[in-house]
């Protein structure tokens with residue numbers, strides 16, 4: 001992967017509410033940290049007791065420290081005690097980043113790794129202060145024959161910390177809810193399962209193997225239990241650097257337009273990354289199937305289904321996360337948190353688990369079948385309107 005240079009403006013480009021909850025491309029898009037977990041379900045923690053990074057990929061190959069000395073693309077998780085980030089290789093520290101913070105590695109100079117901070121800034125870190133996982137080769141292209149036990153998936157809980165996302169009338173916030181649901185998806189992907197494809201029920205143990213590596217941009221075991229601020233470029237770079245086979249961003253919605261007979265789920269796909277439309281159509285089909293088991297006076301937008309929003313002038317993806325993704329990627333907007341009945345449902349374990357199982361089934365089908373899903377719509381021109389609102393105060397989570 002070529003080295004990438006990110007320009008970060010001090011001015012946050014805030015996105016008007018018309019963008020829904022996902023935000024298009026603010027300089028600080030939400031929160032992210034990521035931890036990867038090994039296929040046997042054990043959470044991968046930084047520090048001397050962690051498994052060798054090669055284990056996280058779940059392959060039979062072994063990565064030795066000597067091999068890691070050459071690695072210039074992958075994920076660096078800040079090790080126990082924190083890690084100094086510098087503006088140049090060998091430069092003075094600008095912050096001591098908190099342990100557990102994942103950093104996308106985009107280049108290397110000797111013992112120094114070039115990374116992107118959680119505030120989207122280019123920086124450098126010493127290899128000795130991180131747990132480095134090389135970019136995965138992946139399980140080959142999605143479709144029949146794909147080896148799930150080698151799959152690498154990036155789960156992205158939307159928003160985080162001071163970016164609350166949508167907030168329900170009773171106070172349930174997206175930043176908390178999305179993290180909860182994404183962690184449930186990770187739990188499912190880290191174990192073997194049986195799926196009843198008629199009812200959608202997912203039970204532990206069976207023929208569907210645990211995935212090779214499941215990363216979260218904001219892991220509950222990360223800094224501040226996953227509540228820290230992270231930019232959209234940072235999130236996308238993490239997925240790119242990990243070599244993910246797919247990325248799914250978990251959100252919930254706000255400000256519906258009309259009553260709906262079925263859950264008003266929307267899924268947005270990347271037009272830039274091939275395969276994203278099929279991933280989104282499967283996510284739409286499976287998440288709606290899961291949520292339809294519950295009762296509510298559903299609300300929705302004017303267009304349900306698997307959608308894409310593009311800049312009418314350039315044809316590029318409107319959403320910054322999807323524009324930067326180099327693998328099949330989609331944003332799921334599950335239910336309308338702004339609606340009292342739907343907020344109440346989202347507060348229950350049953351609905352959060354159903355949402356998670358829908359995402360799990362969709363990703364399994366995406367990676368291992370040619371299924372096309374349902375609800376796929378053509379990309380929609382979407383005018384990009386941003387208003388500068390102030391100075392960014394994004395801070396990299398510091399080691400306590």
Ligand SMILES: [Zn+2]
Nearest residue numbers: 021022158251
């Ligand atoms: Zn959101």
